[in-house]
Amino acid sequence: MPIFEESRQIILDQVTPLGVERVDLLSALGRVLAEDVIAPWDMPRYDHSAMDGFAVRSADCAGEGAALRIIGCIAAGGSASTPVVTGCAVRIMTGAPVPGDCDAVVPLEQTEQVEGSVKILAPVQLWQHVRFQGEDVPIGDKVLMAGAVIQSPEIGMLAFFGKAVVQVYRKARVAVLSTGDELMELGEPPLVGRIINSNAFYLAAAIREVGAEPIILSIARDNRDSHREKILEGLKADALITSAGVSTGDWDFVLDVLSELGVRPIVAKGDGRAGGPKAFGMMGETPVFSLPGKPVSTMITFEEIVRPALLKMMGHHRVTRPRFKATLREDASKKPDKIKYLRVRIELENGRYFASTAGDQSTSMLRTMIRANAIAVLPKGRSVVAAGEEVDVHLIRGDAAMLEK
Ligand code: AMP
Ligand code: MG
Numbered sequence: 001m002p003i004f005e006e007s008r009q010i011i012l013d014q015v016t017p018l019g020v021e022r023v024d025l026l027s028a029l030g031r032v033l034a035e036d037v038i039a040p041w042d043m044p045r046y047d048h049s050a051m052d053g054f055a056v057r058s059a060d061c062a063g064e065g066a067a068l069r070i071i072g073c074i075a076a077g078g079s080a081s082t083p084v085v086t087g088c089a090v091r092i093m094t095g096a097p098v099p100g101d102c103d104a105v106v107p108l109e110q111t112e113q114v115e116g117s118v119k120i121l122a123p124v125q126l127w128q129h130v131r132f133q134g135e136d137v138p139i140g141d142k143v144l145m146a147g148a149v150i151q152s153p154e155i156g157m158l159a160f161f162g163k164a165v166v167q168v169y170r171k172a173r174v175a176v177l178s179t180g181d182e183l184m185e186l187g188e189p190p191l192v193g194r195i196i197n198s199n200a201f202y203l204a205a206a207i208r209e210v211g212a213e214p215i216i217l218s219i220a221r222d223n224r225d226s227h228r229e230k231i232l233e234g235l236k237a238d239a240l241i242t243s244a245g246v247s248t249g250d251w252d253f254v255l256d257v258l259s260e261l262g263v264r265p266i267v268a269k270g271d272g273r274a275g276g277p278k279a280f281g282m283m284g285e286t287p288v289f290s291l292p293g294k295p296v297s298t299m300i301t302f303e304e305i306v307r308p309a310l311l312k313m314m315g316h317h318r319v320t321r322p323r324f325k326a327t328l329r330e331d332a333s334k335k336p337d338k339i340k341y342l343r344v345r346i347e348l349e350n351g352r353y354f355a356s357t358a359g360d361q362s363t364s365m366l367r368t369m370i371r372a373n374a375i376a377v378l379p380k381g382r383s384v385v386a387a388g389e390e391v392d393v394h395l396i397r398g399d400a401a402m403l404e405k
Helices: 003-014 152-160 198-209 224-234 254-260 295-313
Strands: 020-024 053-056 067-074 088-092 104-107 111-114 117-120 142-144 165-169 173-178 213-216 239-243 264-267 279-283 286-291 323-328 340-349 352-357 374-378 390-395
Touching: 003 264, 003 279, 003 286, 003 295, 053 067, 053 117, 142 152, 173 198, 173 224, 198 213, 198 239, 198 295, 224 239, 224 254, 239 295, 254 279, 254 286, 286 295, 323 374, 340 390, 352 390
Parallel strands: 067 088, 173 213, 173 239, 239 286, 323 352
Antiparallel strands: 020 165, 053 088, 053 104, 067 117, 111 117, 264 279, 279 286, 323 390, 340 352, 340 374, 374 390
């Protein structure tokens, strides 16, 4: 099994949905519904006209050029005041209720009005242009099921049925902790030998993109006390993500301090799962993801491992992005005993997906992450996968990145 899949599964087995809350309708956008929603009334609520025209009794319109006496007008939101007896018609607007004694609507353009009467110029079918009460959603029907991801159509449907407040899964509050003496805060003048804490901003943005709430902690410096203080703060959130400080360097304290604080290790450094997080542990119900420091590795590990876990915590069932096949544009060489995760750009051309390499695959090449929108998984047992071959790919960005070339 590819390494990412394996660590992802182990971690997904540990995390659980956070719980639910009631929020006003628009705040539910992007969240997962935590209740079944039953139609409290029929939709449409009453038989109504689909056209501007005349409500008629179809039997009255059998002859050619039948003329009917106009007895009134029903506006949208109005109702019929006088019965429509035989030989009569009533002017009706789109959406207005069709009177009980009418059984068809004749569109305005198929009529001609002369002195208080209307001439019907086209044949009339029983029930034409009438929309029936409950034909879209009958009362008592399940409109949306718990587990649905709420996007704009769901908001529209919920509003239609008067749901001003809905029950949804909670947003995860996710603490982000960067570690290292070399780090500077964004906005400070760049000094030689120092680097800006870009990981915190990447992580905060990626956390927002999944619909969670980032909390950026101030940088933990390379000493135990600083790590202890910040990690304790981070453990108050629903999840903690640390970046860097998990190599074997003399100044790498993250794992030591996590263990000292009682975080239960689940995936440990050096257990052969390179490609997953450097480490993953649980502090009670709170997951702690220890990511590598190199920005490319941070991004890929977030995308492959942390994102699915956060989505599960927020009630999502579908936690990975679309996977499909694409044709390689260039030869890719690799070590035969390992799976290779190639950062690629997918493009759609004549209805087929093509994958071209995003550039030098070294993890120090951050620009590849701007070009890449997917990962191609090149199987074990091969030293070259040739241009023209089909490979498994999965997106690492929203579907919007899939552009026609
Ligand atoms: P470390 O795991 O602490 O040895 O860090 C590995 C690499 O990642 C080093 O080159 C760091 O400079 C870089 N790095 C660590 N933390 C960050 C961060 N917050 N933002 C950007 N790069 C970082
Ligand atoms: Mg460091």
